[in-house]
Amino acid sequence: xxxxxxxxxxxxxxxxxxxxxxxxxxxxxxxxxxxxxxxxxxxxxxxxxxxxxxxxxxxxxxxxxxxxxxxxxxxxxxxxxxxxxxxxxxxxxxxxxxxxxxxxxxxxxxxxxxxxxxxxxxxxxxxxxxxxxxxxxxxxxxxxxxxxxxxxxxxxxxxxxxxxxxxxxxxxxxxxxxxxxxxxxxxxxxxxxxxxxxxxxxxxxxxxxxxxxxxxxxxxxxxxxxxxxxxxxxxxxxxxxxxxxxxxxxxxxxxxxxxxxxxxxxxxxxxxxxxxxxxxxxxxxxxxxxxxxxxxxxxxxxxxxxxxxxxxxxxxxxxxxxxx
Amino acid sequence: xxxxxxxxxxxxxxxxxxxxxxxxxxxxxxxxxxxxxxxxxxxxxxxxxxxxxxxxxxxxxxxxxxxxxxxxxxxxxxxxxxxxxxxxxxxxxxxxxxxxxxxxxxxxxxxxxxxxxxxxxxxxxxxxxxxxxxxxxxxxxxxxxxxxxxxxxxxxxxxxxxxxxxxxxxxxxxxxxxxxxxxxxxxxxxxxxxxxxxxxxxxxxxxxxxxxxxxxxxxxxxxxxxxxxxxxxxxxxxxxxxxxxxxxxxxxxxxxxxxxxxxxxxxxxxxxxxxxxxxxxxxxxxxxxxxxxxxxxx
Numbered sequence: 001x002x003x004x005x006x007x008x009x010x011x012x013x014x015x016x017x018x019x020x021x022x023x024x025x026x027x028x029x030x031x032x033x034x035x036x037x038x039x040x041x042x043x044x045x046x047x048x049x050x051x052x053x054x055x056x057x058x059x060x061x062x063x064x065x066x067x068x069x070x071x072x073x074x075x076x077x078x079x080x081x082x083x084x085x086x087x088x089x090x091x092x093x094x095x096x097x098x099x100x101x102x103x104x105x106x107x108x109x110x111x112x113x114x115x116x117x118x119x120x121x122x123x124x125x126x127x128x129x130x131x132x133x134x135x136x137x138x139x140x141x142x143x144x145x146x147x148x149x150x151x152x153x154x155x156x157x158x159x160x161x162x163x164x165x166x167x168x169x170x171x172x173x174x175x176x177x178x179x180x181x182x183x184x185x186x187x188x189x190x191x192x193x194x195x196x197x198x199x200x201x202x203x204x205x206x207x208x209x210x211x212x213x214x215x216x217x218x219x220x221x222x223x224x225x226x227x228x229x230x231x232x233x234x235x236x237x238x239x240x241x242x243x244x245x246x247x248x249x250x251x252x253x254x255x256x257x258x259x260x261x262x263x264x265x266x267x268x269x270x271x272x273x274x275x276x277x278x279x280x281x282x283x284x285x286x287x288x289x290x291x292x293x294x295x296x297x298x299x300x301x302x303x304x305x306x307x308x309x310x311x312x313x314x315x316x317x318x319x320x321x322x323x324x
Numbered sequence: 325x326x327x328x329x330x331x332x333x334x335x336x337x338x339x340x341x342x343x344x345x346x347x348x349x350x351x352x353x354x355x356x357x358x359x360x361x362x363x364x365x366x367x368x369x370x371x372x373x374x375x376x377x378x379x380x381x382x383x384x385x386x387x388x389x390x391x392x393x394x395x396x397x398x399x400x401x402x403x404x405x406x407x408x409x410x411x412x413x414x415x416x417x418x419x420x421x422x423x424x425x426x427x428x429x430x431x432x433x434x435x436x437x438x439x440x441x442x443x444x445x446x447x448x449x450x451x452x453x454x455x456x457x458x459x460x461x462x463x464x465x466x467x468x469x470x471x472x473x474x475x476x477x478x479x480x481x482x483x484x485x486x487x488x489x490x491x492x493x494x495x496x497x498x499x500x501x502x503x504x505x506x507x508x509x510x511x512x513x514x515x516x517x518x519x520x521x522x523x524x525x526x527x528x529x530x531x532x533x534x535x536x537x538x539x540x541x542x543x544x545x546x547x548x549x550x551x552x553x554x555x556x557x558x559x560x561x562x563x564x565x566x567x568x569x570x571x572x573x574x575x576x577x578x579x580x581x582x583x584x585x586x587x588x589x590x591x592x593x594x595x596x597x598x599x600x601x602x603x604x605x606x607x608x609x610x611x612x613x614x615x616x617x618x619x620x621x622x
Contacts, residue, residue: 027515031429035442038426038485042445045482048463049456103357111354120358122608127365129604131543133571134372134593137578141586142371183364190361214347237451244453247545247571251578272455272546279459279550295459299452306451310444 049299052292055285064293068259070274072283077290079271079297081259086270089174089249090242093181098235101186105193106219121194128187136251139180144171144252147179152265166263172254174268180248185238192234196227199320233312240305244298246272271298369597376594379587384595389557401592403559407567411473411552412542414563415480420534422481423488424523430489431496432518443493450486457482458547466551473563476552480544484537491533495526495614528614532607539603543596545571570596 050057056064056077067078108121152168152175159165200223208218224231254267255277261268269277271294282288387400426446430439461479466472499522507517523530552566560567570592577589 021513021515023513023515027518028429028433031425031433034422034425035429035434035438037422038442038449038489039445041482041485042449044464045452045457045460048460052459052463052467100357100360103354104361107354107358111351112358120362123362123365124358126601126604127361129539129600130365130368131545131571131596131600133543133545133574133578134597135368137574137589137593138368138371140578141375142367183368186361186364214343216347216350217343219350240451244455246453246455247549247575251575272453275455275459276546276549280553292459292463295456299456302452302456303448306448309451310447314440314444 046299049292049296053289053296055289056293057296059286060290060293064290065297070257070278070290072287075284075286077287077293079294081257082269082271082274082294083297084260085174085253085257085268086243086272088264088268089177089181089253089270090239092174092178092264093185093242094235094239096178096182097186097189097238100182101189101234101238102193102231104186104190105197106223108190108194109197110215110219110223121191124187124190127183128191132184132245132248133251135180135183136248139176139248139252140172143179144173144176147171147176148173151175156265163262164264166265168265170254170265170267172252173266174253174264177249177253177268177270178264180252181242181245184245184248185241188241189234189238192237193227193231196230196234197223200226229312230316233309233316236305236309236312240302240309243301243305244272246276249273250276369601372590372593372597375587375590376592379591380594384588384591388559391557399588401568401570401573401588403557404568404570404573404592405595406559406561407473407552408542408569408571410561410563411476411480411548411567411569412538414474414477415484415541416534416538418477418481419484419488419537423485423533424492424530426485426489427492427496428518428523430493432514432522443490446486446489449482450490453546454479454483454544455546455550458550461547462550471552471566473552473560473565473567476548476567476569477563479547479551480541483541483544483547487537487540488530488533491536492526492530495529495533496522498529498615499525526614528610528617532611532614535603535607535610539600539607542603543571543600545575548572549575 060067060078064078065083066080068080069076069078071077104124108117108124112120148168148171152173155165155175156168160167204222204226205218208222209215213221249270250273253269253273255269255273256267257269257274258266275291275294275298278287279291282291383398384400384402385405386402387398388403389401390397390399426442430442434442457479461475461482465475465478503521503525504517507521508514512520548569549572552569553572557568574589574592574596577585577592580586580589
């Protein structure tokens with residue numbers, strides 16, 4: 001402490017704010033190195049995944065994305081049908097989860113009585129904490145048989161004229177994966193939307209109600225338009241989560257690739273699930289490289305999705321910063 | 325618009341009734357959605373509890389799996405619990421200081437542009453699927469060297485880093501500037517202000533973030549499947565060898581043809597779920613406590 005005393009410290013120049021202290025330098029350097037480390041880490045992830053995929057990048061090129069088939073015997077690999085499976089499952093989950101999540105968010109932010117609001121919010125957030133492997137386990141033994149026994153046949157008999165809802169065959173199928181993914185992204189979209197809805201200025205809501213709007217008209221006319229882009233970002237983040245989920249999907253989708261089959265009651269496969277299932281059975285360097293290629297596709301997806309979502313969120317924060 | 329039609333006196337009332345009815349209907353749907361959301365949680369937790377409780381006993385925690393076991397042989401998943409403990413502890417030891425340092429830099433030193441860049445990188449890191457992180461660490465640490473508990477820890481640490489850093493940034497921002505000014509005004513150097521005044525003020529929030537991150541990665545399966553999957557059944561404490569883990573056990577046993585394995589998978593899932601629920605509840609409690617404390621300081 002003696003260095004702090006201007007009368008006993010000869011090195012101290014009073015009233016100079018420019019004196020650099022060693023401790024400050026060290027802390028700034030160490031903390032700065034950590035921050036740079038985080039950025040380097042992101043670059044290293046990209047570099048390593050590209051490096052691992054090099055062999056199949058040069059062998060298959062972009063044809064990897066459009067062709068179909070995974071043939072370890074003839075060393076021919078392609079991701080076309082896996083991409084299709086990924087798109088069907090994650091978009092399906094998004095379609096199911098979004099209205100449900102928005103309704104939950106509206107309930108939590110506008111409707112819920114004071115005593116219920118806190119616990120209900122906590123419970124919905126707890127849903128996000130359940131590990132994917134546990135939801136997958138539940139999907140195999142509880143959800144799958146339930147859907148196969150009751151929901152799949154019902155949907156087929158009512159909507160069977162649409163090729164999506166073909167004859168039900170297996171408990172492990174694309175639809176089960178869609179429902180599992182729905183459960184996983186539901187709390188994500190719901191909790192982000194809830195915060196957005198809570199951020200709507202009370203004056204706007206009161207103005208709508210004061211003009212005689214009903215609660216629903218206030219939601220449709222004020223809350224939803226006001227939070228539109230934020231909700232889009234929440235949906236994008238949910239989509240990103242669904243695209244990359246490997247374990248739960250691998251557990252329930254049946255992991256049997258049916259090409260571009262439209263029947264969601266048939267087995268399927270996704271990029272992420274393929275990596276999880278195939279990784280321990282890798283038979284050759286070329287197959288390993290093909291799995292790295294799949295990971296590279298996922299990485300590109302997640303980068304695009306997250307940059308898009310962050311861009312929206314940041315622009316929104318900027319706009320609200322200006323408004324207040 | 326309706327001013328033109330006003331002469332028909334009964335009409336506005338009819339329309340009002342319909343609008344109120346629509347609004348009521350929508351409210352009902354929102355209630356229903358909330359019931360569905362909470363219902364899913366209840367059903368999942370109930371299924372795990374019901375099926376897991378029957379196989380949950382002390383053997384699960386103390387015995388190891390036996391290959392080709394005869395009926396009646398007692399087995400458990402002690403190696404998975406030990407492995408998970410080692411891997412998650414090691415991951416926390418890596419991610420926690422790293423994340424706190426990143427947060428300190430962002431909040432106490434960085435210019436606005438740098439701050440934005442680093443938080444963007446953290447958000448993007450947070451969005452990378454766990455399986456891609458797993459494949460990255462496989463290429464970095466496992467390829468040519470063989471799987472290890474350490475590789476698994478490193479992968480989990482990458483998943484924890486953005487969570488720890490984000491939550492720490494948020495609590496550091498909550499520390500009132502008057503405290504920093506008071507410390508600096510008393511002549512304390514910046515580093516002592518940061519480490520001795522600001523950080524202790526936010527310790528509750530940092531612990532909350534760390535607990536949530538631990539809860540999140542202790543159920544993470546994909547990176548461990550790629551980096552630390554195991555052949556033997558012994559209990560291992562050494563992270564330079566491949567270690568078994570609880571999520572991996574659930575994943576593998578869920579795919580097994582043996583119903584006894586299913587029962588063990590449910591029991592392991594119950595233990596994991598209980599741990600995660602208690603950790604989340606604990607974090608929530610810590611968060612409210614520390615927020616109250618910070619509120620007083622302000």
